[in-house]
Amino acid sequence: MLKFVGKRLLAGIALVAALSVLTFFLLQTGSSDTARRIAGQSATEEAVAQVEARLGLDQPVMQQFLNWAGGALRGDFGVSWFNGQPVTDAVLSRISVTVSLAVGSVVLTALIGIVLGALAATRRGWLDRTVQFLGVLGQAIPGFLMALFLVIVFAIKLDWFPATGYTKPGDSVNEWLLSITLPVVALTIGSIGGVAQQVRGSMIDVLNRDFVRTLRSRGLPVRRIVFRHVLRNAAGPALSVLGLQFVILLGGAVIVEQLFSIPGLGPLALTSTSLGDIPIVMGIVIMTAIVVTIVNTLVDIAQAWLNPKVRLS
Amino acid sequence: MSTATTPVDTAPSDTRAPRAHLLRRLMANPLGGPAIVFLLFVAVVAVIGPFVAPNDPSATSLQNIFAPPGDGLVLGGDSAGRDIFSRLLVATSFSIAGGLLVAAVASAIGVTAGLVAGYFGGWVDTMGSWFTALTMSLPSIIVLIAARSVIGPSMWLTMAIFGVFISPVYYRVVYNSVRAVRNELYVDAARTSGLSTPRIIGRHILLAVRAPVILLTSGIIAAGIGMQAGFDFLGLGDPTIPTWGQMLNEGFYNINRSGLLVLWPSLALGLTLIALTLLGTALRDELEGTGDERAKKLPAWTPSQESDPLLTHGEPVPDPLLEVDGLAVAYEGKTYWTTVVHDARLRVARGKTHGLVGESGSGKSQTAFGILGLLPMGGRVVDGSIRFDGQELVGLSYDDMNKLRGHRIAYVPQEPMSNLDPAFTVGSQLTDPLVIVQGLSRAEARERAISLLGLVGIPDPQRTFDSYPHQLSGGMAQRVLIAGAVASHPDLLIADEPTTALDVTVQAEVLDLLRDLQQELGMAILIVTHNFGVVADLCDHVSVMRKGVIVETGAAEDVFREPKHPYTQSLFDAIPSGAPRAPLPGVTSSGDLGTGSLS
Numbered sequence: 001m002l003k004f005v006g007k008r009l010l011a012g013i014a015l016v017a018a019l020s021v022l023t024f025f026l027l028q029t030g031s032s033d034t035a036r037r038i039a040g041q042s043a044t045e046e047a048v049a050q051v052e053a054r055l056g057l058d059q060p061v062m063q064q065f066l067n068w069a070g071g072a073l074r075g076d077f078g079v080s081w082f083n084g085q086p087v088t089d090a091v092l093s094r095i096s097v098t099v100s101l102a103v104g105s106v107v108l109t110a111l112i113g114i115v116l117g118a119l120a121a122t123r124r125g126w127l128d129r130t131v132q133f134l135g136v137l138g139q140a141i142p143g144f145l146m147a148l149f150l151v152i153v154f155a156i157k158l159d160w161f162p163a164t165g166y167t168k169p170g171d172s173v174n175e176w177l178l179s180i181t182l183p184v185v186a187l188t189i190g191s192i193g194g195v196a197q198q199v200r201g202s203m204i205d206v207l208n209r210d211f212v213r214t215l216r217s218r219g220l221p222v223r224r225i226v227f228r229h230v231l232r233n234a235a236g237p238a239l240s241v242l243g244l245q246f247v248i249l250l251g252g253a254v255i256v257e258q259l260f261s262i263p264g265l266g267p268l269a270l271t272s273t274s275l276g277d278i279p280i281v282m283g284i285v286i287m288t289a290i291v292v293t294i295v296n297t298l299v300d301i302a303q304a305w306l307n308p309k310v311r312l313s
Numbered sequence: 314m315s316t317a318t319t320p321v322d323t324a325p326s327d328t329r330a331p332r333a334h335l336l337r338r339l340m341a342n343p344l345g346g347p348a349i350v351f352l353l354f355v356a357v358v359a360v361i362g363p364f365v366a367p368n369d370p371s372a373t374s375l376q377n378i379f380a381p382p383g384d385g386l387v388l389g390g391d392s393a394g395r396d397i398f399s400r401l402l403v404a405t406s407f408s409i410a411g412g413l414l415v416a417a418v419a420s421a422i423g424v425t426a427g428l429v430a431g432y433f434g435g436w437v438d439t440m441g442s443w444f445t446a447l448t449m450s451l452p453s454i455i456v457l458i459a460a461r462s463v464i465g466p467s468m469w470l471t472m473a474i475f476g477v478f479i480s481p482v483y484y485r486v487v488y489n490s491v492r493a494v495r496n497e498l499y500v501d502a503a504r505t506s507g508l509s510t511p512r513i514i515g516r517h518i519l520l521a522v523r524a525p526v527i528l529l530t531s532g533i534i535a536a537g538i539g540m541q542a543g544f545d546f547l548g549l550g551d552p553t554i555p556t557w558g559q560m561l562n563e564g565f566y567n568i569n570r571s572g573l574l575v576l577w578p579s580l581a582l583g584l585t586l587i588a589l590t591l592l593g594t595a596l597r598d599e600l601e602g603t604g605d606e607r608a609k610k611l612p613a614w615t616p617s618q619e620s621d622p623l624l625t626h627g628e629p630v631p632d633p634l635l636e637v638d639g640l641a642v643a644y645e646g647k648t649y650w651t652t653v654v655h656d657a658r659l660r661v662a663r664g665k666t667h668g669l670v671g672e673s674g675s676g677k678s679q680t681a682f683g684i685l686g687l688l689p690m691g692g693r694v695v696d697g698s699i700r701f702d703g704q705e706l707v708g709l710s711y712d713d714m715n716k717l718r719g720h721r722i723a724y725v726p727q728e729p730m731s732n733l734d735p736a737f738t739v740g741s742q743l744t745d746p747l748v749i750v751q752g753l754s755r756a757e758a759r760e761r762a763i764s765l766l767g768l769v770g771i772p773d774p775q776r777t778f779d780s781y782p783h784q785l786s787g788g789m790a791q792r793v794l795i796a797g798a799v800a801s802h803p804d805l806l807i808a809d810e811p812t813t814a815l816d817v818t819v820q821a822e823v824l825d826l827l828r829d830l831q832q833e834l835g836m837a838i839l840i841v842t843h844n845f846g847v848v849a850d851l852c853d854h855v856s857v858m859r860k861g862v863i864v865e866t867g868a869a870e871d872v873f874r875e876p877k878h879p880y881t882q883s884l885f886d887a888i889p890s891g892a893p894r895a896p897l898p899g900v901t902s903s904g905d906l907g908t909g910s911l912s
Contacts, residue, residue, distance in 0.1 A: 015446055022447075027463055139532070140590035141583060142539040144546055148565060148579065156568060210731040213687050218746040218797060219719020222711065228745070232736045244449075251452025255543045259565070269455065270547060273462040281462045289450045296449065308736065308781040 001311050004304050012293045016286070020072065023285050024065055027278050037276060038081055055081060068282075077286065078279040080272075087283035090268065095287055097166070098264035101180065101253040105187040106246050113192045114231075114238060117199025121207065122226055131200060134193030143252035147186035147259050154182060164261040183256045190252065191245045195238065202237040206230045236303050243299035247292055338599050345595030348588040355585055359409040362402035370400040370555045379571050391560075391574055392567045401577050404555040408538055408582070411472045411556070415537025416530050418476025423483025424526060428518065430484070431491025441488065445481040453478050457544055466551045468541070475540050483529060490522040524600045528593060535589040542582050557582045614643050614650045614695040623658055624877040626867025630854070634805055634837050635661035635684070639697035642676070642683045650695070653679045655861045657697070659839075661805065661854075666831060666838040668848040668869065670884070671858035677841045678727075680858070681807050684839070685724055686714040702804065719750045723803035727810040729790035733782035739766075739793050740778035747800060765796040770826055788819035792826065799830055806831075808840045812847065824850055845884060849873065857881045 035052040036043070043051075052058045056067060071078060077087035120131040155163035161182050167175035206212065207230055215225050257266035265284060272280035304310040339345035368386075377390035388397040430437040456478055457471055464470050494517060538557075544550055545558025552559070557578040564575030642654035654676040661667045669677045682688045684699055686706065699706040701717065718724075726732040734742060740762060747758035759778075766774035769792040782790060791811065798806055808827065812820040828851060831838055840851065848855050848869055856866040857878065865878040876882045 011446075015450055018443070019447055019450060023459070027459065136587070136590050136594060140535065140586040142543055142586070144543050145539075145561075145579060145583060148561065148575070152568065152572075152575070208690060210726060210728060211734045213682075213689075214724065214726050214732040214794065214797075215734070215742075215746075216687055217685055217718055217722075217724035219715045219717075219750040219801075220746055221715065221749070224745075224749055229734050229737070233734065247449065247452050251454040254452065254454050254458075255547060258547055265455075266547075269458045270549065273458045273549070276462050278462060281459050285451065285455060285459050288452065288455050292450045292452075306736070309783050312781065312784075 113195030117196040121203035138193035366399035368396035412538035423480035427487025531593040626871035641696035668852035676861035723798035
């Protein structure tokens with residue numbers, strides 16, 4: 001098991017490293033005339049050269065990369081080209097909001113999706129059709145369209161929730177809950193169906209396995225078999241799909257944040273990409289990738305742990 | 314699932330039209346038909362929209378700002394006084410084009426790379442899995458936002474990048490299909506018959522991946538349209554190109570001035586995406602035959618064949634423990650029943666061993682599952698009666714049947730490894746029924762389980778108790794399953810081919826164990842087997858089953874001496890000459906294996 005965890009961690013680190021190299025060269029070398037844009041159209045050649053020197057843009061690309069990578073290894077992703085704010089601070093303060101939205105949605109999705117999927121697998125009938133309907137809905141309707149609909153109905157027409165704005169949990173827990181309810185619900189509705197369908201499918205697979213018949217022959221009640229044995233054996237595929245959903249929800253959160261004016265990664269990404277503030281954009285890409293890679297690694301380790309063959313080797 | 318569940322009756326084959334009529338079948342599908350009609354409508358709008366739009370979709374006009382519908386503006390004007398109707402027509406064109414571009418780029422890259430990597434492996438394979446891992450580590454919207462900081466607001470480039478990013482979806486599906494097909498015989502045959510490699514790929518593999526690729530494409534187009542709408546909704550798109558996303562953005566930020574602004578693009582986007590998804594669902598149903606046509610058309614089951622008369626030897630068993638009469642087991646299909654057991658009659662005497670013999674697929678396992686009330690999904694006892702110690706079992710509820718299962722009736726399966734839950738230790742699987750069903754305490758159950766493991770001849774019970782199934786050999790696993798079955802001191806043990814999956818030497822040990830346990834516990838055994846050696850070794854009585862019908866029954870000795878049915882005779886002839894037909898039943902076994910631990 002330790003060996004597996006070690007291997008998986010190394011793979012994750014290699015992935016983030018490869019992604020950093022790729023992003024750096026695609027973004028840094030792709031943007032042109034940076035110093036002129038920063039200094040302003042009317043700036044003198046001298047002023048432009050000064051900016052270039054200050055940002056290190058006059059150095060060879062390889063040197064620039066080494067500087068950046070050296071800093072990144074120490075957790076320093078440089079400073080914004082436009083306002084000089086450290087990238088690490090700017091991104092970390094925003095990404096925590098976005099990740100909490102995504103985590104909240106994933107937890108809600110897992111709870112509802114697993115229960116719905118388990119019921120659909122064992123009961124069939126109308127529940128089964130509900131799960132299929134939710135699956136189609138979630139697959140078809142992007143999160144932001146759902147959010148748009150929820151805002152119009154519940155915030156603008158009914159005025160139950162604030163349409164925009166965000167309260168920090170430190171300021172008022174109640175207000176915070178109100179401000180994130182609609183975004184989380186919008187994100188969750190879209191992902192429940194997929195998870196429920198996966199849980200349903202893998203539970204039906206397990207229900208058809210030989211050992212379930214043998215357990216039944218021992219006189220065990222169906223509920224005991226479903227909750228102890230079937231759910232446990234179906235947990236692996238369910239975990240995988242939840243890991244995938246997390247990435248999708250993270251992306252969805254970026255758009256939904258903009259809709260609700262929540263100060264997460266979304267608004268920061270929008271302003272920095274429009275400005276061409278490459279250090280911030282790079283920071284967003286790399287730190288998001290780190291978060292996703294950590295989640296994916298945890299999912300893989302949990303999968304392995306669920307399997308005694310891997311756990312005991 | 315054991316192989317014995319294969320139905321014997323040849324069911325009417327699938328009479329649906331071949332693939333050439335896929336479109337017709339889709340149109341008839343309750344989801345597919347409306348979806349196709351709507352998508353055709355959208356396609357027509359997308360093609361002719363820009364040409365029939367009454368006004369320039371980007372022309373602003375001060376007097377038309379938030380103009381109500383009418384007066385040359387079918388749907389009114391937006392916040393810049395542009396004609397909403399014209400914008401909607403042109404936006405449909407660009408939105409659909411964006412989705413198609415994504416699918417085109419993604420399929421071109423994904424399918425090609427998947428074909429090459431799947432067929433040749435090597436560095437393309439490695440690159441492919443790395444690229445797939447990379448795309449899994451970032452939400453695509455982040456990538457598109459990052460790309461925009463370099464390429465600027467370009468709709469076509471953005472969609473093309475999204476196509477590249479999403480191409481692993483095709484890659485994985487094509488790769489897996491190619492891998493599966495590659496090693497199949499017909500490709501090998503094509504290779505040895507001298508066809509060139511490209512032709513092998515072209516002919517066979519493209520055929521195999523066609524269905525999944527068609528299926529994916531509807532989903533990818535939808536993903537492209539949705540992503541473009543989201544991107545443009547954020548205000549990142551090219552402002553000179555009207556799209557649904559831009560109209561949504563404009564409508565949302567002016568929601569207090571005019572609610573209708575947001576309605577039209579939402580409807581267009583939502584309905585198109587739902588139609589594409591439903592088309593995908595319908596396609597999958599038709600291509601994979603997974604459609605959920607409920608068994609409404611299924612008629613009531615009727616006896617499907619004349620059964621041979623049952624040939625009997627000697628007097629019937631007096632006061633049998635198990636009496637089966639006229640038993641029929643059938644599986645429900647979409648429009649017909651598949652009957653696997655027909656008019657079966659069986660008598661199992663108390664404390665004796667009864668062999669149920671027949672070739673695989675003859676319905677003997679189905680009979681056993683029918684008695685246990687554990688038929689696989691879709692299977693049902695459709696006729697006849699099963700009486701256990703005088704109690705009728707047919708029609709009993711699952712809970713009532715559970716009062717017998719695990720108490721008086723027990724089951725030993727065929728394949729030991731697949732019948733233990735891989736996620737739990739042997740000990741926990743043995744003790745759980747003892748606690749839940751027999752009502753023992755955890756400590757009592759543990760003690761009992763360990764003594765049971767000793768009883769079935771396991772040398773180190775404590776160690777096996779703590780083991781996971783994958784740490785056991787097949788023979789050990791089968792002993793564990795037998796221990797679990799006899800834990801409740803059952804009156805009837807139903808053993809379904811208990812030795813078939815085991816090594817020859819282990820087979821003999823397990824048979825000895827069953828015989829010893831029977832003498833120790835005085836239970837009746839119904840043993841399902843295709844092996845007359847097992848019958849000769851173990852059984853007092855035997856019933857011969859053929860094509861779902863029991864054709865001959867009697868004391869094993871009599872059937873061996875004088876088989877009446879030609880099928881029984883042919884089964885005897887099939888035993889390789891030189892194989893031991895003796896010892897005949899009734900002769901006491903000299904096997905002493907495991908008896909030491911029986912005391």
